[in-house]
Amino acid sequence: MKILVAIKQVPxxxxxxxxxxxxxxxxxxxxxxxxxxxxxxxVEEALRIKEKRGQGDVVAVxxxxxxxxxxxxxxxxxxxxxxxxxxxxxxxxxxTLLTARALAAVVKQESPALVICGRQAIDDDMGAVGAQLxxxxxxxxxxxxxxxxxxxxxxxxRVGRQVEGGLEVFDLPLPAVLSAxxxxxxxxxxxxxxxxxxxxKEIKDVKAADLALGDAAPQLTVxxxxxxxxxxxxRIIQGEVKDAVKELVRALREDAKVI
Amino acid sequence: MEKFxxxxxxxxxxxxxxxxxxxxxxVRDWVEAQFVPLVAEHxxxxxxxxxxxxxxxxxxxFGASLKGYGCAGLSNVAYGLIMxxxxxxxxxxxxxxxxxxxxxxxxIHAYGSxxxxxxxxxxxxxxxxxxCFGLTEPDHGSDPGAMKTRARRTADGYVLNGTKLWITNGSxxxxxxxxxxxxxxxxxxxxxERGTPGFGTLxxxxxxxxxxxxxxELSFQDCRIPAENKLPNVKGLRGPLGCLNQxxxxxxWGAVGAxxxxxxxxxxxxxxxxxxxxxxxxxxxxxxxxxxxxxxITKAQLLVLQLGRLKDSGRLRPQxxxxxxxxxxxxxxxxxxxxxxxxxxxxxxxxxxxxRHMLNLETVNTYEGTHDIHTLIVGRDITGLDAFGAAQG
Ligand SMILES: Cc1cc2nc3c(=O)[nH]c(=O)nc-3n(C[C@H](O)[C@H](O)[C@H](O)COP(=O)(O)OP(=O)(O)OC[C@H]3O[C@@H](n4cnc5c(N)ncnc54)[C@H](O)[C@@H]3O)c2cc1C
Numbered sequence: 001m002k003i004l005v006a007i008k009q010v011p012x013x014x015x016x017x018x019x020x021x022x023x024x025x026x027x028x029x030x031x032x033x034x035x036x037x038x039x040x041x042x043v044e045e046a047l048r049i050k051e052k053r054g055q056g057d058v059v060a061v062x063x064x065x066x067x068x069x070x071x072x073x074x075x076x077x078x079x080x081x082x083x084x085x086x087x088x089x090x091x092x093x094x095x096t097l098l099t100a101r102a103l104a105a106v107v108k109q110e111s112p113a114l115v116i117c118g119r120q121a122i123d124d125d126m127g128a129v130g131a132q133l134x135x136x137x138x139x140x141x142x143x144x145x146x147x148x149x150x151x152x153x154x155x156x157x158r159v160g161r162q163v164e165g166g167l168e169v170f171d172l173p174l175p176a177v178l179s180a181x182x183x184x185x186x187x188x189x190x191x192x193x194x195x196x197x198x199x200x201k202e203i204k205d206v207k208a209a210d211l212a213l214g215d216a217a218p219q220l221t222v223x224x225x226x227x228x229x230x231x232x233x234x235r236i237i238q239g240e241v242k243d244a245v246k247e248l249v250r251a252l253r254e255d256a257k258v259i
Numbered sequence: 260m261e262k263f264x265x266x267x268x269x270x271x272x273x274x275x276x277x278x279x280x281x282x283x284x285x286v287r288d289w290v291e292a293q294f295v296p297l298v299a300e301h302x303x304x305x306x307x308x309x310x311x312x313x314x315x316x317x318x319x320x321f322g323a324s325l326k327g328y329g330c331a332g333l334s335n336v337a338y339g340l341i342m343x344x345x346x347x348x349x350x351x352x353x354x355x356x357x358x359x360x361x362x363x364x365x366x367i368h369a370y371g372s373x374x375x376x377x378x379x380x381x382x383x384x385x386x387x388x389x390x391c392f393g394l395t396e397p398d399h400g401s402d403p404g405a406m407k408t409r410a411r412r413t414a415d416g417y418v419l420n421g422t423k424l425w426i427t428n429g430s431x432x433x434x435x436x437x438x439x440x441x442x443x444x445x446x447x448x449x450x451x452e453r454g455t456p457g458f459g460t461l462x463x464x465x466x467x468x469x470x471x472x473x474x475x476e477l478s479f480q481d482c483r484i485p486a487e488n489k490l491p492n493v494k495g496l497r498g499p500l501g502c503l504n505q506x507x508x509x510x511x512w513g514a515v516g517a518x519x520x521x522x523x524x525x526x527x528x529x530x531x532x533x534x535x536x537x538x539x540x541x542x543x544x545x546x547x548x549x550x551x552x553x554x555x556i557t558k559a560q561l562l563v564l565q566l567g568r569l570k571d572s573g574r575l576r577p578q579x580x581x582x583x584x585x586x587x588x589x590x591x592x593x594x595x596x597x598x599x600x601x602x603x604x605x606x607x608x609x610x611x612x613x614x615r616h617m618l619n620l621e622t623v624n625t626y627e628g629t630h631d632i633h634t635l636i637v638g639r640d641i642t643g644l645d646a647f648g649a650a651q652g
Contacts, residue, residue: 070277070280103601189288189318190281191317191318192286192323193331194340195285196331
């Protein structure tokens with residue numbers, strides 16, 4: 001069974017994001033890049049399906065500049081068999097739909113039985129690519145899944161989604177697209193041998209032309225990024241405790257209006 | 260405090276290969292998730308989280324730079340980065356990996372018979388078995404050549420008698436690499452298995468340093484081992500010194516990890532701690548301490564990186580390892596003391612990692628050749644004159 005995992009490279013969760021001189025982008029120098037955590041659940045789940053079935057082919061796919069190779073290499077180090085890197089400056093400003101179109105083209109070339117992605121990328125938090133990809137392919141889609149079981153002859157997949165107060169379980173025919181929610185699994189650490197082995201695995205470079213995307217213009221463009229306004233400085237109330245408490249109560253009631 | 264952010268003032272990142280960076284990051288993440296939450300508790304109790312040993316094996320850190328027998332076959336730079344990240348967690352964690360890799364697997368790999376390699380290397384690599392290294396004795400530390408432990412040849416093997424002291428992982432070891440003298444006055448290495456009659460261990464208590472690490476005494480009383488347990492391919496002090504050279508190399512890197520941990524923590528603390536109406540990081544005296552630390556860490560990073568490249572290209576001389584061990588451990592110890600000072604009273608409690616690193620580094624300064632012994636090694640190398648001093652009387 002072939003499983004395709006779509007991953008996105010994003011800034012590390014601890015990054016202090018700064019807006020660059022061009023207010024349409026963030027400052028990328030000095031950023032540590034990681035696989036978006038939800039996508040790591042997707043990679044892990046694909047590997048588990050393969051291991052459970054005793055055979056299979058896990059292909060990691062990502063769209064982005066050269067640095068994205070490192071994220072793909074991490075997926076290979078975890079155990080993915082091959083990777084496809086959609087690496088074309090023409091796609092640099094891709095929105096979710098263009099990303100989904102590129103991924104759909106890769107899916108058509110690879111024809112996997114299942115595509116797994118994260119429920120959203122933690123950088124722009126759009127959470128649209130999985131559903132758009134399924135739509136473009138005409139495949140069923142289940143988002144935010146917490147558990148899955150592919151049946152023995154890889155015809156259907158049963159998934160569980162957490163909903164308010166319980167679990168919703170349903171079956172989808174394969175091929176299908178699933179998006180992973182936190183709690184689906186605990187992603188493995190790449191082992192050191194895995195990292196060394198990943199050096200020998202193939203990362204196929206793909207251009208927009210190879211995918212016959214035609215018009216590669218995004219429909220959604222960023223106009224501007226704005227930082228949150230800086231927090232006003234705190235105020236220290238000086239003086240005798242008796243008076244300070246009075247002033248504090250007054251300030252909480254009248255200025256902050258919280259009591 | 261935010262989780263450890265690494266220290267890279269000079270863009271060292273670009274001097275590392277992609278797989279070296281990935282290996283460092285994998286170990287850094289592992290330490291953060293698996294070890295950091297446990298360490299303060301184990302440090303208090305004076306115990307090592309032995310349950311992590313198989314997990315370290317699974318990750319692949321044991322014998323990571325060796326080839327074959329399930330080992331990862333990494334470059335020495337990658338191995339060094341692993342040691343750096345482990346010691347960023349705790350010197351005890353790095354010690355466990357150093358002993359297993361450099362002092363147990365290395366001698367079996369370099370000096371052992373094929374049968375010894377097949378028996379021990381795969382299980383040690385996976386962390387299913389633990390090893391220890393017995394060289395130091397109660398009366399012979401810096402001068403191991405004067406050791407008293409004896410191995411007497413019998414019809415079918417050897418009889419060991421003597422005591423080894425300060426042995427990391429001694430009481431949990433499945434196999435001890437023990438160095439002893441035979442009747443010809445030469446030193447040889449022997450593999451002694453746990454449970455062999457006449458082989459006993461006792462843990463050392465009351466340590467103020469390296470608390471999250473097991474340190475034991477090994478005693479041998481008419482302990483009989485079969486002839487095939489002797490390491491066949493080495494004779495003389497060269498054997499244990501060859502091992503120490505591996506482990507010292509790892510320590511030179513590890514010390515940088517401890518220093519980075521203290522610096523990163525102290526920097527964050529100084530930026531948050533307000534006295535006299537502003538963050539203490541804004542005072543010149545505090546900045547001087549932080550600048551000293553980042554400068555010395557940067558120098559130490561460049562030192563070990565080149566040391567690793569020399570080792571990878573087969574041009575490394577042991578004296579160069581001595582220089583790096585000596586410099587980096589002293590740097591880390593001095594840096595930890597400065598960091599401790601920056602935290603004020605908070606610097607003495609185990610809620611912050613600094614006092615733990617500082618106390619650990621006292622051991623690191625002493626073991627695997629004390630700071631001063633490495634001074635003598637480099638001194639002899641550059642002057643051609645031996646300052647070790649001949650035995651008196
Ligand atoms: C926590 C811990 C774990 C350890 N783990 C191991 C282990 O796993 N296996 C093992 O075999 N050993 C181990 N050791 C022992 C360690 O290697 C020795 O402590 C070290 O070699 C120093 O020996 P010593 O303690 O006997 O000090 P000594 O040799 O007695 O030295 C005392 C002082 O004298 C100085 N000195 C000695 N000779 C000279 C000289 N010629 N010129 C100038 N100064 C000199 C030293 O620098 C030092 O300052 C461990 C030690 C500790 C603390």
